[in-house]
Amino acid sequence: MVLDAKIPEGPIEKKWYNHKFNLKLVNPANRRKHRIIVVGTGLAGGAAAASLGEMGYEVVAFAYQDSARRAHSIAAQGGINAAKNYRNDGDSVYRLFYDTVKGGDYRAREANVYRLAELSVNIIDQCVAQGVPFAREYSGYLDNRSFGGAQVSRTFYARGQTGQQLLLGAYSALARQVGLGTVKMNARHEVLDIVVIDGRARGVIVRDMVTGEIERHSGDAVVLATGGYGNAYYLSTNAKGCNTTAIWRAYKRGAFFGNPCFVQIHPTCIPVSGDHQSKLTLMSESLRNDGRVWVPMKKDDPRKPNDIPEEERDYYLERRYPAFGNLVPRDVASRAAKLECDNGRGVGASKMAVYLDFADAIKRQGKAKIEEKYGNLFDMYQEITDENPYEVPMRIYPAVHYTMGGLWVDYNLMTTLPGLFAAGEANFSDHGANRLGASALMQGLADGYFVLPSTLSGYIGGTDLPKVSTDAPEFAEAEKDVRDKIDRLMSVKGDKSVDYFHKHLGKILWDKVGMGRNEAGLKEAISEIRELREDFWKNVRVLGDTNELNQSLEKAGRVADFFELAELIAIDALHRRESCGGHFREESQTEDNEAKRDDENFSYVAAWEFKGLNEQPELHKEELTFEYCKPSQRSYK
Amino acid sequence: MNFNLKIWRQKNSSTPGKFVDYSVKDIAEDTSFLEMLDILNEELIAKNEEPVAFDHDCREGICGMCSLHISGEPHGPKRKVTACQLFMRSFKDGESITVEPWRAEPFPVIKDCIVDRSAFDRIIQAGGFVSASTGSAPDGNAIPIPKKDADLAMDAASCIGCGACVAACKNSSAMLFVAAKVSHLAHLPQGKVERKERVLNMVAQMDKEGFGSCSNTYACEAECPKGISVAHIGFLNKEYLKASLS
Numbered sequence: 098m099v100l101d102a103k104i105p106e107g108p109i110e111k112k113w114y115n116h117k118f119n120l121k122l123v124n125p126a127n128r129r130k131h132r133i134i135v136v137g138t139g140l141a142g143g144a145a146a147a148s149l150g151e152m153g154y155e156v157v158a159f160a161y162q163d164s165a166r167r168a169h170s171i172a173a174q175g176g177i178n179a180a181k182n183y184r185n186d187g188d189s190v191y192r193l194f195y196d197t198v199k200g201g202d203y204r205a206r207e208a209n210v211y212r213l214a215e216l217s218v219n220i221i222d223q224c225v226a227q228g229v230p231f232a233r234e235y236s237g238y239l240d241n242r243s244f245g246g247a248q249v250s251r252t253f254y255a256r257g258q259t260g261q262q263l264l265l266g267a268y269s270a271l272a273r274q275v276g277l278g279t280v281k282m283n284a285r286h287e288v289l290d291i292v293v294i295d296g297r298a299r300g301v302i303v304r305d306m307v308t309g310e311i312e313r314h315s316g317d318a319v320v321l322a323t324g325g326y327g328n329a330y331y332l333s334t335n336a337k338g339c340n341t342t343a344i345w346r347a348y349k350r351g352a353f354f355g356n357p358c359f360v361q362i363h364p365t366c367i368p369v370s371g372d373h374q375s376k377l378t379l380m381s382e383s384l385r386n387d388g389r390v391w392v393p394m395k396k397d398d399p400r401k402p403n404d405i406p407e408e409e410r411d412y413y414l415e416r417r418y419p420a421f422g423n424l425v426p427r428d429v430a431s432r433a434a435k436l437e438c439d440n441g442r443g444v445g446a447s448k449m450a451v452y453l454d455f456a457d458a459i460k461r462q463g464k465a466k467i468e469e470k471y472g473n474l475f476d477m478y479q480e481i482t483d484e485n486p487y488e489v490p491m492r493i494y495p496a497v498h499y500t501m502g503g504l505w506v507d508y509n510l511m512t513t514l515p516g517l518f519a520a521g522e523a524n525f526s527d528h529g530a531n532r533l534g535a536s537a538l539m540q541g542l543a544d545g546y547f548v549l550p551s552t553l554s555g556y557i558g559g560t561d562l563p564k565v566s567t568d569a570p571e572f573a574e575a576e577k578d579v580r581d582k583i584d585r586l587m588s589v590k591g592d593k594s595v596d597y598f599h600k601h602l603g604k605i606l607w608d609k610v611g612m613g614r615n616e617a618g619l620k621e622a623i624s625e626i627r628e629l630r631e632d633f634w635k636n637v638r639v640l641g642d643t644n645e646l647n648q649s650l651e652k653a654g655r656v657a658d659f660f661e662l663a664e665l666i667a668i669d670a671l672h673r674r675e676s677c678g679g680h681f682r683e684e685s686q687t688e689d690n691e692a693k694r695d696d697e698n699f700s701y702v703a704a705w706e707f708k709g710l711n712e713q714p715e716l717h718k719e720e721l722t723f724e725y726c727k728p729s730q731r732s733y734k
Numbered sequence: 735m736n737f738n739l740k741i742w743r744q745k746n747s748s749t750p751g752k753f754v755d756y757s758v759k760d761i762a763e764d765t766s767f768l769e770m771l772d773i774l775n776e777e778l779i780a781k782n783e784e785p786v787a788f789d790h791d792c793r794e795g796i797c798g799m800c801s802l803h804i805s806g807e808p809h810g811p812k813r814k815v816t817a818c819q820l821f822m823r824s825f826k827d828g829e830s831i832t833v834e835p836w837r838a839e840p841f842p843v844i845k846d847c848i849v850d851r852s853a854f855d856r857i858i859q860a861g862g863f864v865s866a867s868t869g870s871a872p873d874g875n876a877i878p879i880p881k882k883d884a885d886l887a888m889d890a891a892s893c894i895g896c897g898a899c900v901a902a903c904k905n906s907s908a909m910l911f912v913a914a915k916v917s918h919l920a921h922l923p924q925g926k927v928e929r930k931e932r933v934l935n936m937v938a939q940m941d942k943e944g945f946g947s948c949s950n951t952y953a954c955e956a957e958c959p960k961g962i963s964v965a966h967i968g969f970l971n972k973e974y975l976k977a978s979l980s
């Protein structure tokens with residue numbers, strides 16, 4: 098099979114415009130005859146479900162939380178990018194496009210990224226119209242801040258709760274459609290399989306998480322907007338329920354998985370404090386606007402941070418990257434922190450942390466201003482660590498945060514399984530090997546509000562979709578698979594909990610498929626993951642009943658899928674013998690420890706095709722061409 | 735640290751529940767409340783007993799999923815934090831702690847400490863939005879909004895929909911939750927057009943769901959993890975009155 102990204106003809110700034118004109122339409126009166134299944138109602142799915150409902154489609158939406166308002170998007174703190182150039186500081190659609198392609202270390206598709214930058218401006222308008230209370234200046238106009246990897250101020254924000262406010266905006270639009278009857282919202286429902294009929298995605302198998310009932314739902318198209326898979330690593334900044342189940346099932350049903358090894362490790366998180374820890378907390382990247390990162394010059398310096406004089410501190414980001422300073426992109430900042438700690442200059446009890454210091458900013462701007470900008474983050478930090486960041490520098494360390502990889506999609510956001518679309522963090526599309534801050538919210542909303550409504554209509558308008566019945570054998574077969582898996586999990590009756598296995602899996606991934614990767618480690622990881630997976634299926638203990646709410650069963654199903662995905666992450670990381678973005682192969686670095694890309698051999702998207710459990714998946718390459726942003730060694734010096 | 739726990743166990747909505755005693759030992763003080771429950775659950779699983787079910791997701795105090803009534807207070811003894819952001823250092827070593835679900839008729843128990851809060855969604859569906867369909871928006875800076883108004887709207891919009899206000903209220907009133915949404919949207923020019931229908935429809939739905947009336951005891955504000963002010967309730971009452979009179 099040859100991968101066709103379906104990139105439209107024409108100059109980059111005309112592609113989306115032309116494409117929209119060429120796409121087939123569905124007559125407003127006919128839309129309600131088409132049912133669309135939307136799995137996930139975070140920013141991407143919520144925006145898509147609301148917008149498709151407004152257009153008149155019959156939408157059936159699912160989420161595992163008890164309300165659409167609680168999707169993981171709610172936790173995004175820092176902000177959302179848009180090329181509005183309200184600051185008059187030289188920003189433009191083209192610059193956002195350029196920054197994103199460069200930030201992604203030239204592993205994203207130019208046409209998609211350009212469209213994203215173009216749509217960014219409409220997103221802000223849409224959100225303001227919904228009543229999203231973005232930060233304002235005294236003039237009453239919208240305020241901006243800066244984020245990593247950019248030299249302009251283009252990030253819009255709502256205190257430290259931007260994701261919350263954007264999600265509540267999408268949620269309110271969705272609620273309106275639910276009230277109007279165009280969208281049927283199913284909260285506490287988990288999608289466990291995709292149903293394929295005549296080569297097209299035509300439905301899903303769902304578990305009602307309260308009654309345990311297994312349901313069949315059919316439709317003309319299925320959208321997966323189920324978020325990222327960072328929780329494969331156990332400890333991450335993701336919400337506890339974030340999972341790979343829906344996209345993994347889709348992969349096993351024929352959708353290719355793109356760049357699974359591109360996992361973002363975020364530089365500013367609260368360090369791990371003990372074995373009991375269940376998740377890691379992000380301290381927003383926006384803090385790097387005002388915070389300065391440093392470590393003591395001396396190794397194993399026992400002094401308290403405030404006792405270390407200025408001249409004995411190493412502000413290593415400012416030293417190594419004078420042009421971008423503390424605002425270098427995430428992959429660069431994370432690796433630099435790891436390097437300092439590996440060299441014995443880490444701080445705190447575990448020595449696996451660096452300082453993020455606000456003393457200068459407080460001196461310059463006053464405590465009140467800092468409190469206004471970051472108050473809730475500082476409170477959260479103090480709550481967790483019992484230290485006051487207004488007085489003592491924060492301690493931070495990198496943690497798994499975001500997955501650039503995901504289901505491979507073409508320009509229409511359709512996977513290789515016709516009729517199955519993927520949006521938001523669940524797809525691989527726009528961030529290449531490293532995502533810039535404040536770009537995930539932008540991408541999720543661009544996909545949901547603007548791209549899918551056009552491209553999905555194009556698919557439905559241009560495809561002959563005979564009615565399907567949920568009595569079709571394909572539904573029965575998929576349902577049986579789901580039931581068998583549940584029965585298998587319940588019948589192991591072993592002696593170890595699901596969390597036991599998940600923690601071990603996470604440790605293998607973090608140690609060997611984390612910030613630094615090498616051939617030997619990756620090979621070990623693959624065999625260790627397999628062994629642990631076998632152990633899981635022999636010794637896991639899942640208690641409770643299947644026909645009622647059962648959190649152990651939910652977790653067990655998700656971890657079972659993480660095991661299979663983890664192996665693919667390692668396989669992908671092993672095959673990509675270059676360093677790029679968040680993927681750092683120790684064999685491929687420059688003299689000063691920067692990532693060394695290999696454009697000659699690896700300038701492609703790796704799209705993996707499932708060939709059976711324990712079989713080597715097949716690699717398909719989507720070669721990337723760069724007509725506008727010429728790849729260069731990425732430099733932030 | 736060691737703790738004696740009294741936890742509400744209830745198999746499902748149709749079976750009556752009861753308190754069951756447990757104890758946990760050697761808990762580090764920087765363990766979060768939910769992590770302490772994780773530790774208990776691991777011990778229960780090892781003993782072949784079903785773990786305690788409780789809602790949670792972000793564990794960062796923002797999703798509003800966690801909803802534990804801890805020793806008589808929604809989200810526990812500490813002010814302005816959710817249960818997931820409560821750390822064991824807030825308790826005394828050896829302390830006895832009761833853990834139960836929100837108690838309010840419109841929030842029926844599903845299992846153990848998990849309740850059904852879909853009534854809140856239906857209140858939002860009744861009017862907690864601005865009818866701005868995708869594609870219809872003017873430029874974001876077309877209408878300047880005084881910073882003061884934007885800040886007020888943001889204060890109200892910080893509500894995480896957890897339901898602690900309802901659980902705290904002896905009448906199970908949802909006034910603080912509803913007021914927060916009404917106030918958020920009414921303070922913005924975008925929300926002004928529909929403000930009358932909004933407040934009438936949301937309040938009607940609130941009543942229909944069986945939430946009680948507000949008798950100004952302000953327990954809601956005291957227990958709200960996001961510090962939503964009861965001033966919004968005053969604002970809601972005015973909005974409601976104005977809308978009903980016209």
Ligand SMILES: Cc1cc2nc3c(=O)[nH]c(=O)nc-3n(C[C@H](O)[C@H](O)[C@H](O)COP(=O)(O)OP(=O)(O)OC[C@H]3O[C@@H](n4cnc5c(N)ncnc54)[C@H](O)[C@@H]3O)c2cc1C
Nearest residue numbers: 137138139140141161170175176288324521522535537538
């Ligand atoms: C702490 C934190 C801070 C962040 N800050 C920023 C920021 O400042 N700026 C930025 O741009 N990005 C930020 N990000 C990234 C960004 O928040 C996410 O990438 C983005 O919100 C993902 O949105 P989504 O719609 O794709 O998925 P999600 O919001 O994760 O939604 C997933 C949806 O899918 C549902 N779901 C999942 N699996 C199933 C299933 N099997 N069945 C049914 N439903 C399912 C869930 O219920 C949910 O509704 C941050 C991320 C984190 C973790």
Ligand code: SF4
Nearest residue numbers: 893894896897899958
């Ligand atoms: S008003 Fe406060 S207590 Fe009530 S739902 Fe909102 S955040 Fe929770």
Ligand code: FES
Nearest residue numbers: 791793798800818
């Ligand atoms: S788990 Fe999200 S607020 Fe507590």
